[in-house]
Amino acid sequence: MASFCLTKSRSFIIQTLKSNKTSTNRTSYIHNNVSSSPLPVSEHAYYSHKNVSIVFNHSFKSIYVSRRLHSTTSVDELPAEAPLQQVLDFPGGKVKFTPKLTFASGATKERVHCYRVLDDNGQMLTDSDSLGINKELAVKLYTNMLTLEVMDTIFYEAQRQGRISFYATTTGEEAINIASAAALNNNDFVFPQYREPGVLLWRGFSLQEFAHQLFGNKYDYGKGRQMPIHYGSKKLNYITVASTVATQIPHAVGAAYSLKMEKQDSCSITYFGDGGTSEGDFHGAMNFAAVMEVPVIFFCRNNGWAISTPVDQQFRSDGVAVKGKAYGVPSIRVDGNDALAIYNAVSEARKMAITEQTPVLIEALTYRAGHHTTSDDSTRYRPVEEIQRWRDDQNPVKRFRKWIESKGWWTDEAESQHYSSIRKQLAQAIQVAERIEKPPVADMFNDVYDVPPKNLTAQEALLRKTVKKHVQDFPSDVPL
């Protein structure tokens, strides 16, 4: 029994047994006409590599197939004259043969096209597929994008001044953050990487709440347990940020499976960068989501850089959009600095995901205009001109502003008013958060388990006793 998991026959048995299942409605990987009895296995044919290739040379002309197919008929069982076949009846669907020995190139002749609605100057392209959005939504989109931009600037400065220990900006990706959030419902589950606070902002997380987490004070919903920017909100269906890269991707698929089992009218969405797609978790999750047919949106923020690794050192495929095809997942490439394009694409993806119960991959091309985090100085590995160009010419906030101004929905006055209001609120939020006391010592020991175990309650009691006995050795501003 133990040896089952070891021998090569394991994967073969999986295939054999699975081919007996009835096929699903979607692309079936089991052919309808496969006989229900297990295929005859001849030990010789399977274990002897030599026999396998002989079988192929006799009955199949193509060399392609021999590497993938495990023959189940021995040489003896084949009819004396096998008829010339055009098509291979393979688990997963029929496959046409070709006599041509050609390899499909790894590089694509033409890159996947990128969907956009607004041009560089914020003018709507006349032939663009686009959902109409009204003034209220447009203004809300813009004000949130502007708020996010200002919030990043102020909090970044706060870190530089030593008031918080760490921060990561979303500069250049404001359209992705806000427009994707706007296209979702509040009960769609969000599994962020760490560059998507805008989704929380859209859903109603206040600037003060952000500040509390950054300062790790007692009002932080994370009870001061995590580094700055690791926000989370159960109320707003935004899973707490984890530092581990790409682990959120299979989580999103699992949550989508749960939504599917409960037949909910919502989907889950997960965000990750170009670098995150190299992780094994990305591949397992994409594959799974396709096989399990779950309503999940995979949103890749391809911003050109993974800390100091540019995309051409991250992968050699045509970006991330083409990977959808490899896993059987519908995909699209969008202009990540075009708020309307993102809004449209995510709206449509959400509809598809829920009505068809399918995963969808969206690759948004954008640029990480800021440094990776406050611990990084990106001018060390990329030219300043490149950063400047994207910050100025391709700035998503400016571009969308040009559009709403052209519609008469926004003015310079509104701009300066909103700008100074947000700055004031942020300064206030920081001041308040800075002064609030840190979480109490009790919060160090709870939430490890559902019910605190005896050893932890004993440890806590011991700690309190020690602090009381040696008051001078402990910081005075940490409440017990």
Add this chain to the structure above:
Amino acid sequence: MLGTIRQKAVAARSLSSQVLENDLMRLRSVASVMRHYSAGTKEMTVRDALNSALDEEMAADPSVFVMGEEVGEYQGAYKITKGLLDKYGPERVVDTPITEAGFAGIGVGSAYHGLRPVVEFMTFNFSMQAIDHIINSAAKSNYMSAGQINVPIVFRGPNGPAAGVGAQHSQCYGAWYGSVPGLKVLVPYSSEDARGLLKAAIRDPDPVVFLENELLYGESFPVSAEALNSSFCLPIGKAKIEREGKDITITAFSKMAAEILEKDGISAEVINLRSIRPLDRATINASVRKTNRLVTVEEGFPQHGIGAEICASVVEDSFGYLDAPVERIAGADVPTPYAANLERMAFPQIEDIVRAARRVCYRKSSIAASA
């Protein structure tokens, strides 16, 4: 089996015929106790115990579902999930592609949203490919999210050596998972353990690592009527005193508990740990305070093993009660060899435990001893 026990009992003790008589009497009563608790109790294999526990919990709670390689169509790599696919359908018994990291992550994600997955690893050796999700995504989530996300997931599968499966299929992960705050780690031995602890694990709101043993799956044990009830549950964190004794305390878990029960000679109090995290320090210390001597037994590697933790706990809490240094019996500090003779030498055998017990009792070898 009784024959070999008799031989070993002879080797371990002096030749006094009166003493021999007593030993054999005790042996017979032990043997009979092991097989017939009371009239009318069933015998059940560990495999059936696990299967019935899964079945009952899935019937009771529609959010419980099983996921893993071969759990569905194949009826389970070790047949633990036999019949569940037919009964509950492919939505609740999910055959996965070969990606431990993938399905562990997906299981955790579904638990974040309120389902109660039972994720099967074909062996816990393969769990290393998913260990980031077990520890960083499951164990730490409740804490990192400040109670907003709890993960009611169970990771189960065979752990430790089987027979002739080589280095990459034989490691015991009790010590690895037992060191992580946020996880609960259970190690059932008998069928009653398996039933009660698996049910408790599935009902528990925290992530649980459930370490089974492949060689125990086919073993039969008597189960009481109470254990057959579908609401039966064993408390997590309580060890079981399999046999009371007064000379020495021996702690063991999983398959090792079987080895000890076969050995006789010195009056040993055998503790079946049942739970590695939380460790039942109270029971262990109370027993050591009674017997004053301790031998820990495990199959895993010796450094930083379960025995090390138990030893530290006893030294911290019951130092004054010890009449001899604690001895740890563990697997050899080598990757497990394949050849049958080498494999046998790489894991604790009854003789090793007997010798350790005698050393700890400061007994010399008997004249007739051949061991």
